[in-house]
Amino acid sequence: MRMRGRRSLLALLLGALLGSLMLGAAASSASAPRTFVASRCNNAAYKPATVILACGDAGLVAVKLHWSSWESSSASGVGTGEAKLCKPNCAEGKVAKAKMRLVLSKPRLCSQDGKRHFTKIRYTWVDGAPTGTGPRQGTVPMPCSLL
Numbered sequence: 395m396r397m398r399g400r401r402s403l404l405a406l407l408l409g410a411l412l413g414s415l416m417l418g419a420a421a422s423s424a425s426a427p428r429t430f431v432a433s434r435c436n437n438a439a440y441k442p443a444t445v446i447l448a449c450g451d452a453g454l455v456a457v458k459l460h461w462s463s464w465e466s467s468s469a470s471g472v473g474t475g476e477a478k479l480c481k482p483n484c485a486e487g488k489v490a491k492a493k494m495r496l497v498l499s500k501p502r503l504c505s506q507d508g509k510r511h512f513t514k515i516r517y518t519w520v521d522g523a524p525t526g527t528g529p530r531q532g533t534v535p536m537p538c539s540l541l
């Protein structure tokens with residue numbers, strides 16, 4: 395009888411300890427500030443699947459993004475880059491596609507929505523620019539909202 399009481403007490407204490415550890419972990423992850431990016435030129439998105447890099451004409455877009463890391467100070471991911479070729483013009487031209495890596499950085503608090511946003515995006519065409527010309531990589535400033 396005495397042994398059974400000790401086991402019950404031990405099980406109760408272990409359960410309480412485990413529960414408080416899990417609650418503490420959940421609270422600490424919930425309190426970490428999220429950092430967003432203006433993925434479609436005017437909205438704050440967390441780990442978006444699409445990021446428009448050229449908002450004027452959507453001439454450069456990263457789609458089907460998979461994020462390997464997303465921290466409060468930087469994020470990196472890989473997807474498909476789509477670049478408008480604009481021949482004979484941008485409305486009628488084809489789109490060249492290739493694997494693209496994005497690195498987001500320079501977070502800051504934005505007054506428009508009170509959220510932290512990445513304000514710099516570095517893109518790299520993994521296997522070279524699909525257009526045959528143009529830079530293999532570039533940097534795009536990303537204000538909190540472009541529209």
